[in-house]
Amino acid sequence: MRSRMPFGEELRAELGVPSRAVRLDSSPRSRVWRAELSGTPVVVKQLIDGPEATERYAREVAALRLASRVDPPVVPTLLGTDPEERVLVLAYVDHRPPREDWVIDYATALARLHAATDADDAGKLPAWSGPIRKDVDSFLALAATLDVTVPSGVRTELEGLVDRLARARGHALLHGDPCPGNDMHTGDGVRFIDFEQAALGDGLVELAYLRIGFPTCWCSTAPPPPLLAEAETAYRTTWRDVTGTDAPDDLTDACAGWLLRGDALVQRAHRGTTDHLAGLPHRDWKWGTATARQRLVHRLGTVGRMTDGGGALEELGQLAEALRQRMLARWPELRPLPQQRP
Numbered sequence: 001m002r003s004r005m006p007f008g009e010e011l012r013a014e015l016g017v018p019s020r021a022v023r024l025d026s027s028p029r030s031r032v033w034r035a036e037l038s039g040t041p042v043v044v045k046q047l048i049d050g051p052e053a054t055e056r057y058a059r060e061v062a063a064l065r066l067a068s069r070v071d072p073p074v075v076p077t078l079l080g081t082d083p084e085e086r087v088l089v090l091a092y093v094d095h096r097p098p099r100e101d102w103v104i105d106y107a108t109a110l111a112r113l114h115a116a117t118d119a120d121d122a123g124k125l126p127a128w129s130g131p132i133r134k135d136v137d138s139f140l141a142l143a144a145t146l147d148v149t150v151p152s153g154v155r156t157e158l159e160g161l162v163d164r165l166a167r168a169r170g171h172a173l174l175h176g177d178p179c180p181g182n183d184m185h186t187g188d189g190v191r192f193i194d195f196e197q198a199a200l201g202d203g204l205v206e207l208a209y210l211r212i213g214f215p216t217c218w219c220s221t222a223p224p225p226p227l228l229a230e231a232e233t234a235y236r237t238t239w240r241d242v243t244g245t246d247a248p249d250d251l252t253d254a255c256a257g258w259l260l261r262g263d264a265l266v267q268r269a270h271r272g273t274t275d276h277l278a279g280l281p282h283r284d285w286k287w288g289t290a291t292a293r294q295r296l297v298h299r300l301g302t303v304g305r306m307t308d309g310g311g312a313l314e315e316l317g318q319l320a321e322a323l324r325q326r327m328l329a330r331w332p333e334l335r336p337l338p339q340q341r342p
Contacts, residue, residue, distance in 0.1 A: 005033045006046050006085045015080050015089060018044070028269060029056070029196065034092065041092035042079060047196070048086075056196035057086040059176070062125050063198035064088070066173055067116050074113045076184075076191055093191045095184040098341065103210060103223050103231040106183055109190035111238035111247075114172035114203035121171060121200065128174055128201025130165035131260040138277045139260050145281045146330070148322045151315040158260070158316060165257050170202035177268075178206050179217030180341040197268075203247065207235050208254035211306075213298045213337050215264035218288030220295055222337040252306045256313055259299045259320065265292040290337050293327060298337045300324035 005021045012018075018035040021044070026032040033044045047057045061083075067075040077091040099105065117124075136158040143150050175182070176197025184191040210231055213220045223231065239247045258264055262276035267287055270276075276292070284291045290298075300320040307317025328334060 005035065005044055006082070006087050007035075007044065007089075008082055008085060008087075011080050011082055011087070011089060015042075018042070027194075029053070037079075043076070043090045043092050045088045045090065046086055053086060057083070057088075059125060059198045060088065060195040063173065063175075063195035064090075066121065066124065067113055067192075067195075070112050070116050072189055074109050074116075074190065074192055075195075076193065090193075093184040093193070094186060096186060098180075098183075098185045100340070101227055101230070102183075102185065102341070103227060104234045105185065105190050106178075107207070107210065107231040107235040108238045109183070109192065110175075110178060110206060111203070111235045112242060113175065113192060114206070115239060115242040117171050117173040117200060119171050121173075125173075125198055125200045127169050128199040128205060130205070130257050131162055133159065133162060135260040135262065136162060138262055138275050142277045142280065143319060143323055145278075146323065146326050148319065148326050151318055153315045154319050157313050161253055161256055161260075161313065161316075164253055165205075168202045168253075169200070171200055172203035172206075174199045174201050174203070174206055177216050178209060179214055180219040180221070181217075202254070203239070204251055204254045205257065207232065207247070208251050208258060211251060211302050212255045212258045213290075213295055213302070215258040215261070215295070215299070216268075218267065219341050220288060220290040220298075220337055221341050222298055222339060224339055252303070252311065252313060255299070255306060256303050256316060259296075259303050265295055284331070289342065291334075293331055294334055294337060297324055297327050297334055300327070 007018050016037045018037055021033045021035040024032045024034055029050055031046045031048060035042055035044055047053050061081055064075055064078045076093050079091060080089040140150055175192055175195060176199055182192055182194045184193060210223060210228055213222055236247050263271040265276045280292055284293045300323050304317050304321035304324060307313045
C-alpha cells in the first residue's frame with residue numbers, strides 16, 4: 001500500500017509545500033495525513049480506489065462547500081482539492097474530549113448543518129434514499145423465523161411507511177453518517193467530518209439517530225431519556241432560530257425506517273451484500289460498542305414505545321414489542337446499549 005502523501009504540483013502552487021506529514025488512522029476507504037503548510041496544521045485526505053470512490057469524493061467536496069455557508073462553522077475549512085487524485089486538503093480541527101452531555105452540542109450543530117441548504121440547492125447532492133419493499137419483506141420474514149405472529153395490517157402499514165419516506169425528500173444537508181467520531185468537539189462548537197455519504201433530504205432521518213441508537217455507526221449508544229429530550233429540544237430550537245420554521249415533532253416514521261434496514265446492523269463495507277436480518281436468528285456479531293441483536297432490540301423497543309398511543313404504525317408497534325420480548329426470552333444475555341460513547 002502506498003503511504004506517501006499525495007500532494008501534487010497544483011496543490012503545491014496553490015497552498016505551498018507540505019512538511020511533517022504523519023499518517024493517521026482512517027477507514028478502509030481513505031488515507032489520511034496530518035501535515036503542516038507554512039507551520040499551520042492541515043489534514044490531507046485521499047479517497048482510495050474502490051466501489052463508488054469517485055461519487056463519494058464528489059459528495060464530500062460538494063457537502064463541504066455547501067456547509068461552508070454556516071457561520072460559526074460546522075465543518076473544517078476546505079483549503080484545496082485534487083479531483084484527479086481524489087484528494088482534499090482541510091484545516092486541522094483540534095478535537096477535545098466531548099462533555100458528558102455531548103449530545104446537546106452534537107444536536108445543535110446537526111441542526112445548523114441541516115439548515116445550510118434550501119430548495120434552490122436541489123440536485124447539488126443526491127437525494128437521500130430510505131428503506132424499500134425488500135426491507136419490508138426481510139423484516140416480516142424475521143418475525144416468521146422467530147415464530148412471532150404478524151398482525152394482519154402490518155404489511156400495509158410498512159408499505160405506507162416506505163412510500164411516505166420516499167416522498168419526504170426535503171432539502172436539508174444530510175451528513176449521511178453523523179456518528180460519534182465524525183463529530184469533532186472544539187472550544188467553539190462541533191465540526192463534522194467525513195461527508196462521503198452526504199445527501200439532501202429530511203433532517204428528521206438524522207435527528208432520529210439519537211433515539212434509534214446511531215444506526216450507521218460503530219459507536220451505538222442510547223443517551224439517558226432526560227439528556228435525549230434536551231438534545232432533541234436543542235435541535236428544534238436551533239432549527240427554528242436559523243430557518244424561522246418549526247421542525248416536525250413526530251420522529252416515528254424516521255425511527256421505523258431505520259428499524260427496517262438490516263444494512264444498518266453492519267459496517268459500510270458489508271452493506272448491500274446479503275440479507276442481514278435473515279442471519280440474525282442464527283448468529284450474532286459484534287460491531288463497535290454493541291452486537292447486532294443488541295442494536296435491533298433497542299430499535300424494536302424505541303418503535304414500540306413511540307407507537308404505543310396508536311397512529312399510522314400502531315400494529316407495527318405491537319409487532320416490534322412482540323419481537324423484542326421474543327428476542328430477550330431467547331437470548332437473555334442481551335444487554336441495553338451503552339449510554340455513553342467510549
